[in-house]
Amino acid sequence: MENVKGYVEHIIYRNNENGYTVMNMVSGQEEIICVGMFRTIDQGETLQIDGNYVEHPVYGRQLKVESYQITAPDDVISMERYLSSGAIKGIGEALAARIIKRFGEDTFRIIEEEPERLAEIKGISDRKAREIAVQMEEKKDMREAMVFLQKYGISGALAMKIYNTYGMGVYGVLRENPYKLAEDISGVGFKIADEIANKIGIHTDSDYRIRSAVLYVLLQASMEGHVYLPENILLRRAGELLEVEESAIEPQIANLAMDKKVVIKMPLPEAKEEGKKIYAASYYYEELNCAKMLHDLNSSVLPEEGLLPAEEANINRRIKEIEKAQGIELDELQRKAVMESVKNGLLILTGGPGTGKTTTINTIIRYYAGENMDIFLAAPTGRAAKRMTETTGYEARTIHRLLELSGAVLEENKRAKFEKNEENPLEADVIIVDEMSMVDIHLFQSLLKAIMPGTRLIMAGDINQLPSVGPGQILKDLIDSHCIPVVMLQKIFRQAEESDIVVNAHAINKGERIELNNKSKDFFFLERNDINVIYKHMVQLICEKLPPYVGASAYDIQVLTPMRKGSLGVEVLNDILQEYLNPPDKSKEEYEAGEGVYRVGDKVMQIKNNYQLEWEILSKYQIPIDKGMGVFNGDIGIIKEINDYAQEMVVEYDEHKRVIYPFHQLDEIELAYAVTIHKSQGSEYPAIIMPLLTGPKMLFNRNLLYTGVTRAKNCVTILGSRQTVNEMIANENQNKRYTSLCERLEELSSL
Numbered sequence: 001m002e003n004v005k006g007y008v009e010h011i012i013y014r015n016n017e018n019g020y021t022v023m024n025m026v027s028g029q030e031e032i033i034c035v036g037m038f039r040t041i042d043q044g045e046t047l048q049i050d051g052n053y054v055e056h057p058v059y060g061r062q063l064k065v066e067s068y069q070i071t072a073p074d075d076v077i078s079m080e081r082y083l084s085s086g087a088i089k090g091i092g093e094a095l096a097a098r099i100i101k102r103f104g105e106d107t108f109r110i111i112e113e114e115p116e117r118l119a120e121i122k123g124i125s126d127r128k129a130r131e132i133a134v135q136m137e138e139k140k141d142m143r144e145a146m147v148f149l150q151k152y153g154i155s156g157a158l159a160m161k162i163y164n165t166y167g168m169g170v171y172g173v174l175r176e177n178p179y180k181l182a183e184d185i186s187g188v189g190f191k192i193a194d195e196i197a198n199k200i201g202i203h204t205d206s207d208y209r210i211r212s213a214v215l216y217v218l219l220q221a222s223m224e225g226h227v228y229l230p231e232n233i234l235l236r237r238a239g240e241l242l243e244v245e246e247s248a249i250e251p252q253i254a255n256l257a258m259d260k261k262v263v264i265k266m267p268l269p270e271a272k273e274e275g276k277k278i279y280a281a282s283y284y285y286e287e288l289n290c291a292k293m294l295h296d297l298n299s300s301v302l303p304e305e306g307l308l309p310a311e312e313a314n315i316n317r318r319i320k321e322i323e324k325a326q327g328i329e330l331d332e333l334q335r336k337a338v339m340e341s342v343k344n345g346l347l348i349l350t351g352g353p354g355t356g357k358t359t360t361i362n363t364i365i366r367y368y369a370g371e372n373m374d375i376f377l378a379a380p381t382g383r384a385a386k387r388m389t390e391t392t393g394y395e396a397r398t399i400h401r402l403l404e405l406s407g408a409v410l411e412e413n414k415r416a417k418f419e420k421n422e423e424n425p426l427e428a429d430v431i432i433v434d435e436m437s438m439v440d441i442h443l444f445q446s447l448l449k450a451i452m453p454g455t456r457l458i459m460a461g462d463i464n465q466l467p468s469v470g471p472g473q474i475l476k477d478l479i480d481s482h483c484i485p486v487v488m489l490q491k492i493f494r495q496a497e498e499s500d501i502v503v504n505a506h507a508i509n510k511g512e513r514i515e516l517n518n519k520s521k522d523f524f525f526l527e528r529n530d531i532n533v534i535y536k537h538m539v540q541l542i543c544e545k546l547p548p549y550v551g552a553s554a555y556d557i558q559v560l561t562p563m564r565k566g567s568l569g570v571e572v573l574n575d576i577l578q579e580y581l582n583p584p585d586k587s588k589e590e591y592e593a594g595e596g597v598y599r600v601g602d603k604v605m606q607i608k609n610n611y612q613l614e615w616e617i618l619s620k621y622q623i624p625i626d627k628g629m630g631v632f633n634g635d636i637g638i639i640k641e642i643n644d645y646a647q648e649m650v651v652e653y654d655e656h657k658r659v660i661y662p663f664h665q666l667d668e669i670e671l672a673y674a675v676t677i678h679k680s681q682g683s684e685y686p687a688i689i690m691p692l693l694t695g696p697k698m699l700f701n702r703n704l705l706y707t708g709v710t711r712a713k714n715c716v717t718i719l720g721s722r723q724t725v726n727e728m729i730a731n732e733n734q735n736k737r738y739t740s741l742c743e744r745l746e747e748l749s750s751l
């Protein structure tokens with residue numbers, strides 16, 4: 001490890017979010033490029049750095065910084081350099097020289113202790129002298145706070161965030177209740193706060209600690225999809241986390257309720273339930289608001305007397321006309337769905353694959369189009385919206401786009417802020433949302449807020465798909481409540497076209513065994529119990545066999561796997577598939593990031609919603625013809641360019657949307673030759689390959705297999721163990737979600 005002292009001459013690059021900095025430092029006669037994480041840093045500052053020299057392929061020798069300290073300038077030259085660096089607003093080179101000339105080694109002491117004396121210098125008024133002193137003081141405060149935070153193991157970007165939030169109040173917060181950090185600062189959870197508290201010497205049974213842990217457990221639970229936790233589970237989880245008796249936790253839950261941080265609901269007297277339900281307050285109100293808004297939307301859109309027989313006959317006649325024009329005959333349930341959509345403000349249309357949901361939606365759209373009504377179509381993901389556009393022939397948008405994502409986030413919960421809301425509602429007569437099983441409670445609330453009573457909302461989806469990634473199980477709760485009209489389509493129409501995918505999907509859903517062999521036209525099972533043999537077949541299928549069979553490119557053939565880790569997990573599979581599908585080549589630029597490498601031509605996926613990320617579409621002359629914001633979790637694209645000099649990469653998504661990712665933002669994407677079944681929800685692929693060998697029982701269940709199988713349009717291939725597939729079909733263990741939208745709806749409708 002080298003130890004180098006010098007001053008910051010020039011900052012070449014800085015990411016203010018995480019502190020990543022590339023800079024030019026002068027140490028004696030030497031100029032050194034330093035790269036690393038720096039919290040606050042200004043040109044002109046003197047640093048003491050520990051680090052190692054590394055050789056960068058393009059930029060040559062660099063000092064990779066492990067740790068550093070900012071030291072106060074201690075000689076006249078470094079003081080002058082600091083003052084003239086621009087760190088203090090209002091002082092440039094000439095003025096810095098004059099100040100140093102006047103006060104010499106005493107300069108910093110005078111600025112701190114007798115700042116009024118600065119006014120003795122030509123060009124500095126009394127006011128400016130005071131301003132300079134204030135700035136110097138602030139910088140000093142910040143530096144001291146940083147040193148203080150460092151003592152508790154907090155450094156870098158986090159220390160900066162903490163200082164920016166509390167300013168000089170940081171000392172009080174840390175001394176009295178470091179758990180406040182977990183509430184106020186994103187990126188700090190209970191664990192970090194607890195570590196800090198431990199260093200400070202706060203007792204394990206402190207009230208603050210217990211309360212913070214309770215909120216943390218509820219937040220963790222929401223990441224598993226729960227909206228609340230039964231009290232006994234909450235007590236157990238918090239007790240394990242805190243290592244304190246459950247009896248010490250109970251009173252703190254009551255205190256949190258008094259502070260309106262949690263809501264406690266007593267068990268319903270008639271229900272054989274789990275006991276008290278404990279909600280993080282905002283989650284409780286989200287469900288309650290959704291229930292209230294649904295209640296309003298559900299109130300009839302028709303006059304009190306309902307449809308007159310003549311009107312109903314008229315609608316039936318219109319439906320018949322549409323059927324004729326479309327060349328189909330709807331079955332009774334499908335026709336009922338169209339009729340119910342006319343009669344009610346809300347309608348749920350559900351059914352498994354091939355049961356005619358799309359056909360019904362198309363009839364509904366044509367019915368309302370014939371009435372000259374405004375119809376909006378939406379789905380939760382970009383790919384699902386694209387599919388809806390293709391199957392209906394009408395433009396469908398993501399729900400985010402429909403609600404006009406503003407690019408900003410809400411102060412109170414850091415969630416996406418939408419232009420469309422209760423004050424500026426959607427101007428539509430009918431809104432149809434597909435793939436409702438993927439909508440979580442947050443997005444549902446935002447959607448409902450933007451819909452005025454009188455607008456019809458039709459929600460379509462399949463309850464047997466995996467539930468949403470975020471908290472809630474909206475579609476299931478709405479159906480279970482029996483408060484909203486539901487049409488559940490039963491008949492499998494596609495069976496007639498001999499699709500084993502559809503037949504098997506329904507069988508899986510019912511827990512029936514399926515034919516696992518190589519004889520079908522579109523559903524293949526290959527018993528392969530050796531991992532290396534599975535790899536080999538997978539590559540062969542993607543590169544040679546499947547593309548001509550399903551009429552798609554290798555790029556469109558998707559490997560789906562239950563897990564991230566392990567030899568058949570996303571990470572390993574991606575490395576292997578990249579090697580075969582996009583091997584290294586001199587003509588392809590590469591960038592090494594973390595464990596892996598990205599290469600031009602790689603298939604990648606955005607793994608979080610980023611509402612601010614900009615995209616543009618270029619004409620063939622490379623002129624931008626459209627641009628916008630927002631790239632969403634699950635969007636799949638191809639790396640088109642890697643620019644080492646500009647430290648960025650261009651990924652092209654559907655519709656030729658090009659997005660520039662600076663290298664430090666690459667944690668938002670990952671290779672997508674293989675993706676988890678969870679991530680694939682809402683997407684359809686011409687062919688999928690699923691390796692299923694062994695895995696945890698919690699994960700390997702019926703729901704997961706069903707969701708995987710139903711992602712394929714033309715061909716499913718399962719490689720692996722027959723026993724595992726059979727066990728998955730038999731495994732009904734769907735992790736229970738604690739949600740209560742159903743209960744809130746029932747309460748309202750019983751009023």
Ligand SMILES: Nc1ncnc2c1ncn2[C@@H]1O[C@H](COP(=O)(O)OP(=O)(O)OP(=O)(O)O)[C@@H](O)[C@H]1O
Pocket residue numbers: 328329330331334351352353354355356357358359360493494
């Ligand atoms: N009433 C009907 N009579 C005859 N064929 C029908 C009828 N309804 C739907 N079909 C046909 O059945 C097939 C599946 O229908 P559709 O695509 O509407 O179902 P889906 O529930 O949307 O399926 P998926 O969820 O798999 O997309 C289509 O080929 C469609 O043309």
